Amino acid sequence: QMQLQESGPGLVKPTQSLFLTCSVTGFSITSGYYWIWIRQSHGKHLEWMGYMTYSGETFYNPSLKSPISITRETSKNQFFLQLNSVTTEDTAMYYCAGDFSAWGQGVMVTVSS
Amino acid sequence: DVVMTQTPPSLSVAIGQSVSISCKSSQSLVASDKNTYLNWLLQSPGRSPKRLIYQVSKLDSGVPDRFSGSGSEKDFTLKISRVEAEDLGVYYCLQGTHLPLTFGSGTKLEIK
Numbered sequence: 733q734m735q736l737q738e739s740g741p742g743l744v745k746p747t748q749s750l751f752l753t754c755s756v757t758g759f760s761i762t763s764g765y766y767w768i769w770i771r772q773s774h775g776k777h778l779e780w781m782g783y784m785t786y787s788g789e790t791f792y793n794p795s796l797k798s799p800i801s802i803t804r805e806t807s808k809n810q811f812f813l814q815l816n817s818v819t820t821e822d823t824a825m826y827y828c829a830g831d832f833s834a835w836g837q838g839v840m841v842t843v844s845s
Numbered sequence: 846d847v848v849m850t851q852t853p854p855s856l857s858v859a860i861g862q863s864v865s866i867s868c869k870s871s872q873s874l875v876a877s878d879k880n881t882y883l884n885w886l887l888q889s890p891g892r893s894p895k896r897l898i899y900q901v902s903k904l905d906s907g908v909p910d911r912f913s914g915s916g917s918e919k920d921f922t923l924k925i926s927r928v929e930a931e932d933l934g935v936y937y938c939l940q941g942t943h944l945p946l947t948f949g950s951g952t953k954l955e956i957k
Contacts (some may be wrong), residue, residue: 778894778937780946793945794846827893832884832939833905834894 734759736828741817744822746841751817754828754836755808762786762806765831769802769813771824772838779824783813798822818843847872849938851949859957866923866952867936873918875942885914885923888951889934898923930945930956939957 740752754767761767761784768783782792784802792800798818804811815822823843829835848871855892858864874881893927896916901921912925925932933956938949 756888776935776951778939778948778951780948791944795945832886832899832941835895838893 734830734834736830736834738826738828738836738839740826740839740841741840742840744818744841745845746819746843747817748843750813750818750822750843752813752826752828752839752841753810755810756810756830757809759830761804761809761811761830765802765833767802767811767830768829770827770829772827773821773824781813820844846945847940847942847943847947849947849949851936851938851952853952853956854950855953857955857957860928862928863924863926864928864954865925865939868916868921868923868949870919870921870940872943874921874940875918879946881917881955883914883916883921884939884941885912886937886939887932887934888937889931892934894937901902925954928954928956932956 735757737755742836744750764786766783772778782802784790790802799816801814820843825838825840827838850869874883881901883901886896887892888894889939897908902914913929915926935951935953937951
């Protein structure tokens with residue numbers, strides 16, 4: 733059974749970069765599926781941030797104000813989210829998912845000085 | 846961007862009753878491969894979202910058949926027959942046809 737687990741800092745200062753890790757077990761990220769980052773602000777609004785395909789192609793949401801990058805480390809079966817020049821508007825719960833069929837439990841990130 | 850409009854924003858229903866949630870998209874969700882990538886998710890209190898239905902009407906593994914999805918093009922419906930206490934939470938529709946992928950604003954289901 734595929735499982736995902738997010739990890740990363742809970743607090744980031746404005747203008748810094750945010751780096752989150754999604755560790756996947758039960759399925760190889762190079763075998764199939766889209767590997768997705770989603771965030772939820774104020775406990776309500778869900779926002780698709782971007783995804784990486786199993787072949788390594790990336791697609792990002794152009795509406796995001798902070799520059800974003802999704803990368804992976806296949807040897808560890810992990811994929812990553814980097815969000816640069818964060819602002820307080822990037823405060824949210826961040827989720828990783830595999831094809832939307834399996835989600836991690838989420839990691840809360842607060843942007844504050 | 847495709848706008849997903851969900852109604853109603855909230856529902857209160859007694860155990861055993863049936864409910865329907867509507868999701869309308871601003872563009873047709875029929876993809877170039879002829880599939881329609883419309884999903885329904887449930888976020889139970891304090892939990893991460895869980896997908897219930899994909900491609901309009903296909904149930905994810907383990908999802909009770911009390912849940913059903915229907916619709917086409919721009920107009921979709923999630924129906925829950927015989928609501929149970931565990932069904933409470935916020936239901937979201939999600940379109941996967943057009944980039945950027947977009948979610949509906951959610952329908953909060955409460956149990957009377």
